[in-house]
Amino acid sequence: MRPLDLTEKDPSKKVTIYFEGKPYEAYEGEKIAVALLANGIYWLTTSTEGRKRGAFYFGPLPIVINGIKNMDGRKVPVRANMRIERQNYGEFQEEVKIDEKKPVLRYVVDVAIIGAGPAGLGALLEVQEHLTVALIEEKSWLGGDLWLKRVKQKGFDDEPQEVIKAMRDRFNQNVRVFLKTAAIGIFDEGEYFLIPAIRRNQLIEILSKRVVLATGAVDNILLFENNDMPSVFRRAFALEVMNIWGVAPGRKVAVVGSKPEEITAELERWGIDYVIVPNPKRVEGRESVERLIDMNGNVHDVDAVIVADGRRPDINPVTQAGGKLRFRRGYYMPILDMNHRIRDGIYAAGSAVSIKPHYANYLEGKLVGSHILKEFGFETEPCIYEEKLREYEPETVPLHRIEYDSMNLEDVQICGCDVSLKKVYDVVESGITDLQIIKRLTHLAMGFCQGRFCLFNGALLVSQRTGIDMTRIDLPVARPPIKNVRMKVVARRD
Numbered sequence: 036m037r038p039l040d041l042t043e044k045d046p047s048k049k050v051t052i053y054f055e056g057k058p059y060e061a062y063e064g065e066k067i068a069v070a071l072l073a074n075g076i077y078w079l080t081t082s083t084e085g086r087k088r089g090a091f092y093f094g095p096l097p098i099v100i101n102g103i104k105n106m107d108g109r110k111v112p113v114r115a116n117m118r119i120e121r122q123n124y125g126e127f128q129e130e131v132k133i134d135e136k137k138p139v140l141r142y143v144v145d146v147a148i149i150g151a152g153p154a155g156l157g158a159l160l161e162v163q164e165h166l167t168v169a170l171i172e173e174k175s176w177l178g179g180d181l182w183l184k185r186v187k188q189k190g191f192d193d194e195p196q197e198v199i200k201a202m203r204d205r206f207n208q209n210v211r212v213f214l215k216t217a218a219i220g221i222f223d224e225g226e227y228f229l230i231p232a233i234r235r236n237q238l239i240e241i242l243s244k245r246v247v248l249a250t251g252a253v254d255n256i257l258l259f260e261n262n263d264m265p266s267v268f269r270r271a272f273a274l275e276v277m278n279i280w281g282v283a284p285g286r287k288v289a290v291v292g293s294k295p296e297e298i299t300a301e302l303e304r305w306g307i308d309y310v311i312v313p314n315p316k317r318v319e320g321r322e323s324v325e326r327l328i329d330m331n332g333n334v335h336d337v338d339a340v341i342v343a344d345g346r347r348p349d350i351n352p353v354t355q356a357g358g359k360l361r362f363r364r365g366y367y368m369p370i371l372d373m374n375h376r377i378r379d380g381i382y383a384a385g386s387a388v389s390i391k392p393h394y395a396n397y398l399e400g401k402l403v404g405s406h407i408l409k410e411f412g413f414e415t416e417p418c419i420y421e422e423k424l425r426e427y428e429p430e431t432v433p434l435h436r437i438e439y440d441s442m443n444l445e446d447v448q449i450c451g452c453d454v455s456l457k458k459v460y461d462v463v464e465s466g467i468t469d470l471q472i473i474k475r476l477t478h479l480a481m482g483f484c485q486g487r488f489c490l491f492n493g494a495l496l497v498s499q500r501t502g503i504d505m506t507r508i509d510l511p512v513a514r515p516p517i518k519n520v521r522m523k524v525v526a527r528r529d
């Protein structure tokens with residue numbers, strides 16, 4: 036087994052890959068970043084400002100494969116004898132090449148559900164008997180965040196993967212599933228909504244009468260010095276490498292952030308040694324984390340850090356589709372009408388709405404499905420789900436006080452696109468508090484994540500430095516494409 040393998044891999048898939056000229060054991064089908072991680076290699080790219088970066092905190096991961104630049108090492112699977120080299124992060128331009136010979140695929144359905152986590156699946160199972168459904172999911176798996184877990188979750192009778200498989204087995208002939216397909220916007224098209232979506236180099240257009248945004252939440256980015264260092268992991272990536280790929284994030288890890296319980300049971304399942312450090316100040320190391328220093332000056336010898344600081348709803352699909360937001364319980368959430376709609380025809384469910392357990396998100400998906408059936412004239416009783424949901428009060432996500440005085444702000448990355456906390460701090464201190472202008476001046480929220488990960492901390496900084504309440508901060512509206520593809524892909528419609 037390789038240094039960080041947790042499980043035996045299929046020997047028939049074993050191949051050799053070369054990284055920076057050296058041979059390594061890998062398995063066909065594994066993601067490149069995972070294969071290298073299993074070999075103990077964390078440093079995979081270098082930022083424009085020369086900062087060493089890994090694959091699992093800020094994205095994407097530009098690498099050179101067999102001489103071809105601009106490949107994303109987090110997405111490309113291993114093939115025998117691949118020759119892989121580091122590429123400078125700043126040179127990366129993610130580009131979707133649409134195959135001009137392939138005709139646009141068009142589908143017309145009653146309901147388009149974006150996101151196949153518990154909420155999306157709940158909505159689907161509720162409506163599929165009477166309505167046709169397109170389920171659009173950018174990942175290669177169904178089940179969203181729940182699929183990444185192995186520990187049984189409250190409300191479900193079985194282990195997460197068994198729960199999802201059982202739901203999958205219930206899909207009927209009215210359902211069409213689009214995996215590895217990113218919805219890039221929602222547009223009005225007469226009586227319908229048009230959802231352009233991209234699967235590799237294929238443009239797909241889905242016309243639907245109703246839309247469900249079940250697009251989930253994103254992990255909070257925690258601000259500490261060198262938070263972009265290789266071997267710092269976001270919670271979801273740590274879960275993915277362990278539970279999907281059978282590879283450990285490290286031998287001894289520090290769990291930082293306000294929600295360590297979101298990962299510790301999973302680490303224990305694999306017997307991975309961990310320490311909880313609620314107040315990280317700085318990580319240090321040559322090519323990856325070698326130690327973590329906390330705000331009290333304690334030094335923890337660890338080789339990886341997992342940030343488990345809770346999640347906040349992904350607001351980009353909501354604002355792009357014309358929804359409005361409000362700030363409550365420590366996050367921005369869509370304003371919904373009595374029927375769970377952000378506007379006529381567009382529903383929202385799950386952690387796209389508020390932070391609560393997986394089972395509650397599943398119930399909320401069912402609730403939305405029930406409202407849709409009602410709109411189509413079927414006899415349903417959404418109040419049954421409303422009643423059940425009352426047991427689940429949404430969680431409050433704590434707002435951190437950013438430790439401006441105790442940290443070297445130049446070493447803290449607020450956004451993966453080489454935007455340090457110092458850069459944004461200086462602009463705010465100069466009296467500029469409009470996030471739209473801050474974006475322009477610092478490039479915060481202008482890059483690959485479209486602000487999904489970094490904008491919130493920008494708002495928090497403005498609020499903490501100026502005293503403006505978070506409820507009064509205007510977040511910029513997301514523009515299409517809500518996933519990072521070139522505009523020509525959207526424009527190309529005949």
Ligand code: ATP
Nearest residue numbers: 150152153154173179180217218250251385386393
């Ligand atoms: P929970 O948070 O409890 O797991 P949920 O269903 O509300 O429940 P997720 O599990 O995070 O939330 O599932 C959301 C899913 O939506 C993810 O699998 C994510 O990949 C997918 N998703 C988000 N945006 C898009 C998009 N634009 N196109 C396709 N899929 C998307």
